Amino acid sequence: MGHRDDSRDSGKRTLRRAFLDVRNRLTADDVRAAGAALAARALELPEVAHARTVAAYVSVGTEPGTVELLDALYARGVRVLLPALLPDHDLDWGEYAGEGSLVRVRHGGRMELLEPAGERLGPEAVTSADVVLLPGLAVDTRGMRLGRGGGSYDRVLARLERADARPALVVLLYDTEIVERVPDEPHDRPVRAVVTPSRVRRFPGE
Template sequence: MITTDGNKAELRRHLLSVRSGLPTGDVEAAEAALARRAAELPELADARTVAAYVSVGREPGTRALLDALLARGVRVLLPVLLPDNDLDWGVYRGAEGLRRASRGLLEPDGGRLGPDAVLDADAVLLPGLAVDRRGIRLGRGGGSYDRVLARIAAAGADPALVVLLYDTELLETVPRDPHDRPVQAAVTPSAIHRFTEPPR
C-alpha cells in the first residue's frame, strides 16, 4: 500500500519517541544480542566487504557488530555524510579511528573512497526505524540511503540488504513509496526475520 509522507512522518515520530524512552541497560543488552544474532546470518558470515554504520543515541547498537566483523577480517565501510545528504565511504579501523562529525554522527577518519565504494559491498547494513512483513524499511526520512539504494540498483549490484532493529519495530505494514526497495532480512535482538530465501 502506498501512502503519503505525512503518515511516514507520524510513524517516525512515534517510533523515535519509543526509542527515546528505552533504558540505557536495555540498549546495551540489545547491542550485544544484535551482534550475536547477526553472526548467524549467512549474508554476513560469508561477506568479505560490509557497508555498515555507527549507531548513535538510542539506535540499535552496531559497535559490537562492527568490531566482530573487523576481528574476522571483514572490510567494513562506514558512511561519511556529504553536504547534499549523499554518502561517501571510509574504512573502519576500530573505535579509535572514529571522529565526531556533523549531526552528531561518528565517521571514520582517514581517506575517502567515493560514493560508489558501496558497490563493492557483499552486504549493506541499513539503519531504520521499522520494517514490515514485506521487507519495506522505514528510514529517518533524510534520503541518504534512498540514494545509496538507487546507486546500487542503477549499477546492477546485488548486495544483501539487512536492517538492524529492536524487536518491537517489526510491523505489519510500513507506508511505502514507489522508490522504496525491500530488504532481504532484519536482525533484532531475539531473531532473524527473513523476507527472501537465504543464499545457498
C-alpha cells in the first residue's frame, strides 16, 4: 500500500515539475494576455456571473493572471474573498476591495504573496462562497485537479465537505494544462469547470 502511494506521489512530483517548467518559460506579456482572456471567459461562466460571493486568489509569478478578474468581480459588486496563508499552511480569508487592499507578505523562505490587508474572517469564511476559484497546475478529462502540493486547498476542500457547502469549484489554467489523466486520491472531488484563455470546459461528474 505504502509503495503504491509513494509511486503516486513521485508521479505527481514529476508532473508538477513538467508543468512548472513550461510556465517558467512564459514572458510577463504572455501571463498578462492570458489573464485578460481568462477574466473574460470566467465572467461568462453562469456560476460566476450569478455569484454573490466568490473565493478567489491572487496569482503569483507565471500563474495565469487573476487580478483583472478580481477587479471585474469587485466592480460588479461581488464580494470577493482572498486567502491569507497561516503558519500551518491552512488558509484564512479577507475581503478584496481593489488593488490598494492588498499587502505583500513574505512567508519564511517562500515567495512573497499578495494577501488582503483588512480584517481576517477566519478559515470557515470560504464556506459562504457561491464559487471557489482554485489554483492548480493541470486538470484531467474527469475534472480531477493537480494542485501545487502545498496542501492548503486540500484543507479548504475538506472544510467545504464538512460544512456540506457546495460551491461551484472552478480551476483557472492555461490551454495546455488540460490533460488526459492526473494521479488522484480516493477523497479527491472533481471540479465543475476549468477556464483557460481560449475555452471553458465543464465536467458532468461533479
